[in-house]
Amino acid sequence: MAAEKMALAKAINESLRTALDADPKVLIMGEDVGKLGGVFRVTDGLQKDFGEDRVIDTPLAESGIVGTAIGLALRGYRPVVEIQFDGFVFPAYDQIVTQLAKMHARALGKIKLPVVIRIPYGGGIGAVEHHSESPEALFAHVAGLKVVSPSNASDAYWMMQQAIQSDDPVIFFEPKRRYWDKGEVTTDAIPGPLHKAVVAREGSDLTLAAYGPMVKVCLEAAAAAQEEGKSIEVLDLRSMSPIDFDSVQASVEKTRRLVVVHEAPVFLGTGAEIAARITERCFYHLEAPVLRVGGYHAPYPPARLEEEYLPGLDRVLDAVDRSLAY
Amino acid sequence: MTVESTAARKPRRSAGTTAAKSGADTTGTKSAASKRTSAAGKKSPGVPGAPGASGPGPELVQLLTPEGERVKDATYDPYVADITPEELRGLYRDMVLTRRFDAEATSLQRQGELGLWASLLGQEAAQIGSGRATREDDYVFPTYREHGVAWCRGVDPTNLLGMFRGVNNGGWDPNSNNFHLYTIVIGSQTLHATGYAMGIAKDGADSAVIAYFGDGASSQGDVAESFTFSAVYNAPVVFFCQNNQWAISEPTEKQTRVPLYQRAQGYGFPGVRVDGNDVLACLAVTKWALERARRGEGPTLVEAYTYRMGAHTTSDDPTKYRADEEREAWEAKDPILRLRTYLEASNHADEGFFAELEAESEALGKRVREVVRAMPDPDHFAIFENVYADGHALVDEERAQFAAYQASFADEGEGK
Numbered sequence A: 001m002a003a004e005k006m007a008l009a010k011a012i013n014e015s016l017r018t019a020l021d022a023d024p025k026v027l028i029m030g031e032d033v034g035k036l037g038g039v040f041r042v043t044d045g046l047q048k049d050f051g052e053d054r055v056i057d058t059p060l061a062e063s064g065i066v067g068t069a070i071g072l073a074l075r076g077y078r079p080v081v082e083i084q085f086d087g088f089v090f091p092a093y094d095q096i097v098t099q100l101a102k103m104h105a106r107a108l109g110k111i112k113l114p115v116v117i118r119i120p121y122g123g124g125i126g127a128v129e130h131h132s133e134s135p136e137a138l139f140a141h142v143a144g145l146k147v148v149s150p151s152n153a154s155d156a157y158w159m160m161q162q163a164i165q166s167d168d169p170v171i172f173f174e175p176k177r178r179y180w181d182k183g184e185v186t187t188d189a190i191p192g193p194l195h196k197a198v199v200a201r202e203g204s205d206l207t208l209a210a211y212g213p214m215v216k217v218c219l220e221a222a223a224a225a226q227e228e229g230k231s232i233e234v235l236d237l238r239s240m241s242p243i244d245f246d247s248v249q250a251s252v253e254k255t256r257r258l259v260v261v262h263e264a265p266v267f268l269g270t271g272a273e274i275a276a277r278i279t280e281r282c283f284y285h286l287e288a289p290v291l292r293v294g295g296y297h298a299p300y301p302p303a304r305l306e307e308e309y310l311p312g313l314d315r316v317l318d319a320v321d322r323s324l325a326y
Numbered sequence B: 001m002t003v004e005s006t007a008a009r010k011p012r013r014s015a016g017t018t019a020a021k022s023g024a025d026t027t028g029t030k031s032a033a034s035k036r037t038s039a040a041g042k043k044s045p046g047v048p049g050a051p052g053a054s055g056p057g058p059e060l061v062q063l064l065t066p067e068g069e070r071v072k073d074a075t076y077d078p079y080v081a082d083i084t085p086e087e088l089r090g091l092y093r094d095m096v097l098t099r100r101f102d103a104e105a106t107s108l109q110r111q112g113e114l115g116l117w118a119s120l121l122g123q124e125a126a127q128i129g130s131g132r133a134t135r136e137d138d139y140v141f142p143t144y145r146e147h148g149v150a151w152c153r154g155v156d157p158t159n160l161l162g163m164f165r166g167v168n169n170g171g172w173d174p175n176s177n178n179f180h181l182y183t184i185v186i187g188s189q190t191l192h193a194t195g196y197a198m199g200i201a202k203d204g205a206d207s208a209v210i211a212y213f214g215d216g217a218s219s220q221g222d223v224a225e226s227f228t229f230s231a232v233y234n235a236p237v238v239f240f241c242q243n244n245q246w247a248i249s250e251p252t253e254k255q256t257r258v259p260l261y262q263r264a265q266g267y268g269f270p271g272v273r274v275d276g277n278d279v280l281a282c283l284a285v286t287k288w289a290l291e292r293a294r295r296g297e298g299p300t301l302v303e304a305y306t307y308r309m310g311a312h313t314t315s316d317d318p319t320k321y322r323a324d325e326e327r328e329a330w331e332a333k334d335p336i337l338r339l340r341t342y343l344e345a346s347n348h349a350d351e352g353f354f355a356e357l358e359a360e361s362e363a364l365g366k367r368v369r370e371v372v373r374a375m376p377d378p379d380h381f382a383i384f385e386n387v388y389a390d391g392h393a394l395v396d397e398e399r400a401q402f403a404a405y406q407a408s409f410a411d412e413g414e415g416k
């Protein structure tokens, strides 16, 4: 298969299909993932082709979904679990944090937990409460879990393949407002490792680091800044645990300025971690403090207010200006 | 039970790495410590919906009375019909050795060798009966008190002590005896058991799974969800609830208004209450349930009606919440005594057997003592081991920082 243009959601669908095809131990589990194909249709058609034994509609019980996926993994299966929306992962948080993350270490490495937990996350689709959140930092903080998020269709395809092949539990955050964005997916040229950041746009004056839904916003900001004669580098982090600090460092050593952008609240978030580490690593390179752009320490607002809450072009450019003013 | 206090260890360079205050009450029993008289005495029979309805009730499966008399049960007798005198002696031996091991662990905690211990005293029949009903290819998901079941699975009992001594967080390979790690978060493992059983069904294998939990755990959402999942997917799992009457300081009445075994009905599978102090009945009922599972007939809930004769853990003080008479009443139903009476009355065991077993018990106690005392503290770098199967950059970075920090002490000639 060569290059093909497809939406991000479709790329995940194709990726799941490839995995189901390649390995009879791969299972899809979740609420409405079967006949309906998931509320975002990410698993569309999979049950029809692989049967109810491989693509499993589960009872409405998130702890049950993750807890039984753990048991299936112990039996040699590779479950890919769908949590319907970000805000509904919390009934399963206990299983994820107290069980899934720690079992490999507790068993002295003798058992593996190749479980992928897919979570459509983030805002921007005008949804009601609990359908727009970005809880990635809550998972990245937990040792034993890996946390990733693709920003485009090609990464969505390949990162899902890599997540399923990983012997570690992977929390796979899908930027739901990018589900319908189309991009080239090259299904035969394998990209870099799952936890490697990539330079999405080269630049020399400042680095914008983002992941998932915010990469597109940052690319737009960089394009707008170009018109003002500013050269902005955009780094797509792709992984929040581990974070590829080496790539961030390399970029910052080049541009000497860093702004981290995410939808999640800024306080104690991914950006805070990156700011701290990069300050430590690049203290003598930095021309300005590392700045962060993200959500507020407030519940995700009602849809009519989400444009105020979410980092948009202007807030990103404002941070760019502040950084350059130092 | 929280395993916060670690075994007494020698103080090190840095105060932060030494043992936590051992014996600290981490179980929260103090706040719940209103003096109450025995609820057991006031329990009414198992009438659904009636207060105190978790009493034994009329439907308690029993094959050996507390007086050690063999009684008939048409449904479950067939499952122990072919049991030989030697196997009966084997069950007795299992219970005696498990009790001896448990007593040794309790003493070791008192001597500061273990940070905490959860005793199974009184629950030997429930554990040995059910444990001996399992087949080698079955898989067991325990909570934190299943020392007798571990024994039946061939797990070296000293392996169980590592996490209570504080040298690891589990410490055995679950696949070498099909005995999963102990689970501290109550109820979680019932879902793992169910998922594992779903996998067995998918594989077309005829193994079964048994999940242990307590009457307190029965209130957890995970247990309810495991009932739902196992019923919906017809998973070959036996839920083995040891109703030992107490969840730390809370009596079973604080968990349920109906006898626990009756919960199964609402999920669409059978529930049975068995005399948990009757090893034969536990063996028979569990065999029946496991065979149902193997035949593809789905889950069963077994409620073993028993009693925790000791404290919840070594951090607990049961005198604050239960009356001595209650324990005394249950001592009369001691699972080991009743089998001994039966063995003697039926001439299945002679003095020589009991004497030999006594010697074997002492030897086991000695071995456990020696192994525990010789158990080394873990290597410092164990902190970073097996966090991930495929590695993680942050772990690698921090391991290197840690190594440099450790090495800086060696430079100063301090060594470890």
Ligand SMILES: Cc1ncc(C[n+]2csc(CCOP(=O)(O)OP(=O)(O)O)c2C)c(N)n1
Pocket: B001, B002, B145, B184, B185, B186, B213, B214, B215, B216, B217, B218, B242, B244, B246, B247, B248, B308, B312
């Ligand atoms: C989720 C959770 N809540 C609380 C605790 C603290 N805790 C440990 S054991 C226990 C009581 C459990 O009682 P039960 O399920 O009846 O089992 P038993 O110990 O009596 O065998 C409690 C409250 C825990 N370990 N996990």
